[in-house]
Amino acid sequence: MSTTAVPGPLPTGTRSTETHCPYCALQCGMTLTAGDRPATLVPADFPVNRSGLCSKGWSAAELLDHPERLLRPLVRAVPGDRTSPLVEASWDEALDRVVEAIGRTQERYGRDAVGCFGGGGLTNEQAYQFGKFARVALRTSAIDYNGRFCMSSAAGAANRAFGLDRGMPFPLSDVAAADVVVLVGSNPADTMPPAMQYFDEGRARGALHVVVDPRRTATARNAGLHLQPLPGTDLALANGLLHVALAEGLVDEAYVAARTTGFDDVRAGVAAYWPDRVERLTGVPVEDQRRAVFALARAPRAIVLTARGAEQHRSGTDTAQAWINLALALGLPGRPGSGWGTVTGQGNGQGGREHGQKADQLPGYRLLSDPAARAHVAGVWGVDPGDLPQPGRSAFELLDSLGTDGGVRTLLVLASNVAVSAPDARRVLSRLGDLDFLAVSDFFLSETAELADVVLPSAMWAEESGTMTNLEGRVIRRRRALDPPVGVRDDLQLLAELAGRLGAGHLFSADPETVFAELGRASAGGTADYSGITYRRIDDEQGVFWPCPATGDGEERHPGTPRLFTERFATPDGRARFLRVEHVEAHERPDADYPYVLTTGRVLAQYQSGTQTRRSRSLQLIAPTPRAELHPDLARQLGIGPDDVVELATRRGRARFHAAVTDAIRPDVVFAPFHWGGGSSANALTDADALDPTSKMPAFKVCAVAVVRIGGPAERIPAPPTAGQPRPSPHRRQPTREAHQPSRRRTATVKSTPRFLQGVYPITGEGLSKPGPVDPALRYTVPSGRSAQALYFRGGNSTGELVYVLLVRDGEPMRWFPIGARSDTHVPLRVVEDLTGGTVVELHAAAPEGVLGEVVVDLGLVEV
Ligand SMILES: Nc1nc2c(c(=O)[nH]1)N[C@H]1C(S)=C(S)[C@@H](COP(=O)(O)OP(=O)(O)OC[C@H]3O[C@@H](n4cnc5c(=O)[nH]c(N)nc54)[C@H](O)[C@@H]3O)O[C@H]1N2
Ligand SMILES: Nc1nc2c(c(=O)[nH]1)N[C@H]1C(S)=C(S)[C@@H](COP(=O)(O)OP(=O)(O)OC[C@H]3O[C@@H](n4cnc5c(=O)[nH]c(N)nc54)[C@H](O)[C@@H]3O)O[C@H]1N2
Numbered sequence: 087m088s089t090t091a092v093p094g095p096l097p098t099g100t101r102s103t104e105t106h107c108p109y110c111a112l113q114c115g116m117t118l119t120a121g122d123r124p125a126t127l128v129p130a131d132f133p134v135n136r137s138g139l140c141s142k143g144w145s146a147a148e149l150l151d152h153p154e155r156l157l158r159p160l161v162r163a164v165p166g167d168r169t170s171p172l173v174e175a176s177w178d179e180a181l182d183r184v185v186e187a188i189g190r191t192q193e194r195y196g197r198d199a200v201g202c203f204g205g206g207g208l209t210n211e212q213a214y215q216f217g218k219f220a221r222v223a224l225r226t227s228a229i230d231y232n233g234r235f236c237m238s239s240a241a242g243a244a245n246r247a248f249g250l251d252r253g254m255p256f257p258l259s260d261v262a263a264a265d266v267v268v269l270v271g272s273n274p275a276d277t278m279p280p281a282m283q284y285f286d287e288g289r290a291r292g293a294l295h296v297v298v299d300p301r302r303t304a305t306a307r308n309a310g311l312h313l314q315p316l317p318g319t320d321l322a323l324a325n326g327l328l329h330v331a332l333a334e335g336l337v338d339e340a341y342v343a344a345r346t347t348g349f350d351d352v353r354a355g356v357a358a359y360w361p362d363r364v365e366r367l368t369g370v371p372v373e374d375q376r377r378a379v380f381a382l383a384r385a386p387r388a389i390v391l392t393a394r395g396a397e398q399h400r401s402g403t404d405t406a407q408a409w410i411n412l413a414l415a416l417g418l419p420g421r422p423g424s425g426w427g428t429v430t431g432q433g434n435g436q437g438g439r440e441h442g443q444k445a446d447q448l449p450g451y452r453l454l455s456d457p458a459a460r461a462h463v464a465g466v467w468g469v470d471p472g473d474l475p476q477p478g479r480s481a482f483e484l485l486d487s488l489g490t491d492g493g494v495r496t497l498l499v500l501a502s503n504v505a506v507s508a509p510d511a512r513r514v515l516s517r518l519g520d521l522d523f524l525a526v527s528d529f530f531l532s533e534t535a536e537l538a539d540v541v542l543p544s545a546m547w548a549e550e551s552g553t554m555t556n557l558e559g560r561v562i563r564r565r566r567a568l569d570p571p572v573g574v575r576d577d578l579q580l581l582a583e584l585a586g587r588l589g590a591g592h593l594f595s596a597d598p599e600t601v602f603a604e605l606g607r608a609s610a611g612g613t614a615d616y617s618g619i620t621y622r623r624i625d626d627e628q629g630v631f632w633p634c635p636a637t638g639d640g641e642e643r644h645p646g647t648p649r650l651f652t653e654r655f656a657t658p659d660g661r662a663r664f665l666r667v668e669h670v671e672a673h674e675r676p677d678a679d680y681p682y683v684l685t686t687g688r689v690l691a692q693y694q695s696g697t698q699t700r701r702s703r704s705l706q707l708i709a710p711t712p713r714a715e716l717h718p719d720l721a722r723q724l725g726i727g728p729d730d731v732v733e734l735a736t737r738r739g740r741a742r743f744h745a746a747v748t749d750a751i752r753p754d755v756v757f758a759p760f761h762w763g764g765g766s767s768a769n770a771l772t773d774a775d776a777l778d779p780t781s782k783m784p785a786f787k788v789c790a791v792a793v794v795r796i797g798g799p800a801e802r803i804p805a806p807p808t809a810g811q812p813r814p815s816p817h818r819r820q821p822t823r824e825a826h827q828p829s830r831r832r833t834a835t836v837k838s839t840p841r842f843l844q845g846v847y848p849i850t851g852e853g854l855s856k857p858g859p860v861d862p863a864l865r866y867t868v869p870s871g872r873s874a875q876a877l878y879f880r881g882g883n884s885t886g887e888l889v890y891v892l893l894v895r896d897g898e899p900m901r902w903f904p905i906g907a908r909s910d911t912h913v914p915l916r917v918v919e920d921l922t923g924g925t926v927v928e929l930h931a932a933a934p935e936g937v938l939g940e941v942v943v944d945l946g947l948v949e950v
C-alpha cells in the first residue's frame with residue numbers, strides 16, 4: 087500500500103452519478119448531475135426513499151459551491167497564538183504544523199496526550215482509517231466520536247440483550263407491513279420524512295401507530311395513539327406496560343422459554359410498576375397504557391422503535407433495555423415482520439460505530455480489550471498486538487480532559503462540531519481553549535474550526551467515494567460525482583498523508599476501495615463482518631446488509647443478512663437476554679429557581695450543529711431562527727407572546743430563542759432545537775455531569791430550566807450578556823456513577839396539594855419486630871397552618887420473605903402493612919384522621935433478620 091494511490095480526476099463533460107444524500111441515516115438515493123456545470127440533483131428510486139427526499143436532501147447540492155467553502159488550509163498568523171487571525175496556507179505548511187504539534191505533545195506528555203475525535207458522517211473507510219490512524223500512527227488510546235452523543239445507549243442495550251447492535255435488525259420496509267408500531271422518542275416526520283411513506287402505507291392498511299413523545303409532533307399527529315410522558319420517564323412506562331402484559335396474561339411464555347434468559351428477574355422487577363404509579367411517574371393515563379400494550383400484544387406483526395428521545399438520558403441504556411424487555415416478553419424480536427429497533431441518526435451513524443473510531447473498539451465491532459480481537463486486527467494491520475493501546479475515554483470524558491494532566495493536549499477533530507453539539511457547550515468551549523493545539527477538518531468554518539490552530543479543508547460528499555451503512559445495516563456506496571475543488575482533500579487522503587509524515591505511511595492507503603478491502607479483512611469473523619462485501623456487489627444488489635462474511639473459492643457467496651435473529655441471537659447461547667432495569671429520576675429536577683423541564687432535539691429544515699444547513703439559502707427560508715416551544719398556559723403565565731424573544735437559563739448557561747407558543751407540548755416542558763450556536767446554543771443549557779454509566783451518553787433530553795421574556799419579536803435575537811453567564815465548571819475528575827442506583831429522593835415536587843412518600847429502597851432485615859427508618863426521603867412534616875390526610879399505601883417487596891412497612895406518626899407506630907414474599911399490596915386509607923401542622927409522618931420497614939432486597943413504597947397524602 088502507498089499514499090500515492092489517490093483517485094485521479096474524473097473525465098470532463100457533464101455526467102450523472104447515482105449516490106446518496108449526505109445527511110441522515112436514511113441515506114436516500116439521488117442522482118447528481120455535474121461536470122461542466124453546477125451540480126443538480128433529483129431523487130432516485132432507491133429501496134429506502136423510493137424517489138422521495140426531504141428539503142435537506144433536495145437542497146444538498148447548493149452547498150457544494152457555497153462561497154464560504156474552505157478551499158485552502160488555514161493556520162494562525164502567529165503560530166501558537168489563537169487570538170491571531172486564521173490565514174490561508176499551503177497543505178505542506180498546515181500539515182507540518184500538525185505533525186510538529188503531535189511530536190511536541192507526545193514527547194512532553196506521552197502518546198495519550200494526542201487525541202482524535204471523529205464523526206458518524208465519515209464514510210466507513212474514513213472512520214476505519216481514523217481508528218487505525220489513532221492506534222497505529224499515533225499509538226494513542228484517546229479517540230472517540232460524536233456517535234457517543236447519538237447511538238451509544240441503544241447500541242449498549244442491543245449488545246447486552248442480543249449480542250449484536252445493528253440499529254434495525256430488519257429492512258425499513260417491514261414497518262409498512264407491521265400491524266402495530268410503537269415509536270418511543272422518535273419523530274421521523276421531521277427527522278426522516280421519506281421514511282414516512284412506510285408508516286403511511288401501514289396506517290392505510292389499518293395499522294395502529296403509537297407515538298411516545300412529550301410533544302405532539304408531526305409524527306404523533308398522524309398516529310392512532312399519542313402518549314405524552316414527562317421527559318426521562320420512558321423506562322417507567324415500558325416497565326409499566328410489561329406489568330400490565332403480565333397481569334393480563336399477554337406474555338408469550340413459549341417464546342420467553344425457548345429464546346430468552348433472565349425473565350424471572352424482570353418479572354419480579356416490573357411488579358413494582360403498577361399502572362397508577364406509572365401514570366403518576368410518566369403522566370400517561372392508565373387507559374392509554376392498557377390500550378398500547380393490548381394492541382402491541384395482540385398484533386400479528388408488531389415493531390417497537392426507540393430513538394433519541396428515549397435514549398439521550400443518563401439511564402438511556404436501561405431505557406432502551408426496558409423497551410427490549412417488553413418486546414422480548416411479547417415475543418417480537420426475530421419473529422417475521424416484528425421486533426425492536428433503534429432509528430440510527432447520522433448518515434453513517436451505523437458504520438461509524440463499527441469500524442474502530444470508538445474508544446473501546448476495533449474494526450468489525452471487536453473489543454480493544456479482547457486479546458483475540460487485538461491479535462486478529464494487529465495481524466491485518468501488520469503491527470504487534472502489544473503495540474495497540476488500551477481502551478480510552480468516552481467522548482465527553484475526553485473533551486472534559488482537554489488541557490489537563492493526563493488529558494489530551496493536542497486534538498484532531500474530523501467531522502464533528504463539538505462546540506455546538508456537545509453537552510454543557512460553554513464548558514467544552516473553555517476546555518477547547520485549554521488545548522495546546524487543535525486541528526479541525528471540515529468543509530466550512532464551523533464553530534469548532536473557528537477555534538483551531540489549523541483548519542484542513544475537506545472534500546464534500548459528492549466529491550469523494552466510499553461506503554456508508556444506513557439505518558437498516560445496508561452497506562451502500564457514496565459515489566464521486568465531481569472533483570473536489572483544487573486545494574481540498576478527502577479525509578482518507580489527509581490521514582494517509584499525516585501517517586506518512588509520522589513514519590507509518592506504508593501502512594495507509596488513500597484509495598477508498600483498497601481501504602474497504604482491508605476493512606473487510608479486519609472485520610472478518612467479527613460481529614459486523616463486511617468481508618464478503620465488495621463495491622461491485624453493492625452496485626449490483628442495491629446495497630448489501632451486514633453481516634456478510636466472505637466465503638471460500640467455489641462456495642456460494644453469502645447473501646448478506648437483511649433480517650437478523652430469525653433463528654438465534656448473537657449471544658454465546660443464542661438466547662436474548664432480559665435484564666431487570668429500574669426507573670431513575672432525572673438528575674436535575676425542576677425547583678423554585680429552574681421550574682420547568684427542558685428537552686432538546688431537531689427541526690425538519692436544520693441538520694445537527696447546523697454548519698451546513700444554516701448556510702443553505704433555501705433551508706434558511708424554512709427555519710431561519712431558533713424557536714423554543716412552550717405551551718400557551720406557560721406563555722400566558724410568563725407574559726410571553728408568539729415570536730417574542732425569550733431567554734432560557736439553566737445552571738450551566740443562558741441562551742435566547744424566539745418563542746413558539748404551541749399546545750402541542752406539555753405545559754411543564756420547554757423544547758429547544760440544538761442546531762444553533764453562539765447566543766442561541768441549546769447546549770449552553772444542557773448538563774454533562776450525569777452520563778449514562780454504560781454508554782456515557784449525556785442527558786441531552788432533560789434538565790431544569792427557567793424562562794423569561796426578553797422582548798417582543800425581533801428579526802435578530804440578541805445574545806445574552808456575557809456578564810450574567812455562570813462560569814463553566816472547573817476541571818475535576820469525572821464522578822464514577824453506579825448503575826441502577828435506586829432513587830433516594832422524593833419523586834414529585836408538584837406545587838399542588840398531593841404529597842407522596844415513594845421510591846424503591848434497599849432494605850436489610852434486622853428482625854420482623856425491629857422496624858427502622860428506610861431513608862430520609864420517607865419523612866414528611868405537615869407544614870404549619872395546614873393539615874394533611876393519608877389517602878392510600880401501596881408497596882412491593884422483592885425479597886423471598888414477608889416484610890412489614892410501618893406508618894409512624896410523631897415517632898409512634900400508626901399502621902402496619904404486611905407485604906408478602908415477592909408481591910405487592912394496596913391499602914386505601916381514607917378513614918385515617920387529619921394530621922395537623924407540625925406532625926411528622928414517616929415510613930419504616932421491618933424484615934426477617936439477614937434478609938436483603940428492595941421494597942417499593944408509595945404513600946399518598948393530601949395536604950390542605
Ligand atoms: N431534520 C433533521 N433530521 C435529522 C437530524 C437533524 O439534525 N435534523 N439528525 C439526524 C440524527 S444524527 C439523529 S440522531 C436523528 C434523531 O431523530 P429523532 O430521535 O427523531 O430526533 P430528536 O428530535 O432528537 O428526538 C425525537 C423526539 O424525542 C422527543 N423527546 C424529548 N425528550 C423525550 C423523552 O424523554 N422521552 C420521549 N419519549 N421523547 C422525548 C422530542 O420531543 C422529539 O420529538 O435524526 C436524524 N435526522
Ligand atoms: N442538545 C442536544 N445536543 C445534541 C443532540 C440533541 O438531540 N440535543 N444530538 C446529538 C446527536 S444525536 C448527534 S449525532 C450530535 C451531532 O453533532 P456533531 O458532531 O456536531 O454533528 P454535525 O453537526 O453533523 O457535525 C459535523 C461537522 O463536520 C462537518 N462534516 C460533515 N461531514 C464531514 C466529513 O465527511 N468530513 C469532514 N471533515 N467534516 C464533515 C460538518 O460541516 C460539521 O461542521 O449532536 C448531539 N448533540
Ligand code: SF4
Pocket residue numbers: 107108109110111112113114135138139140141142143144277278279280281
Ligand atoms: S431523509 Fe435524510 S437522507 Fe433522506 S433526503 Fe432527508 S436528510 Fe437526506
Ligand SMILES: [Mo]
Pocket residue numbers: 235236237431432435
Ligand atoms: Mo445523532
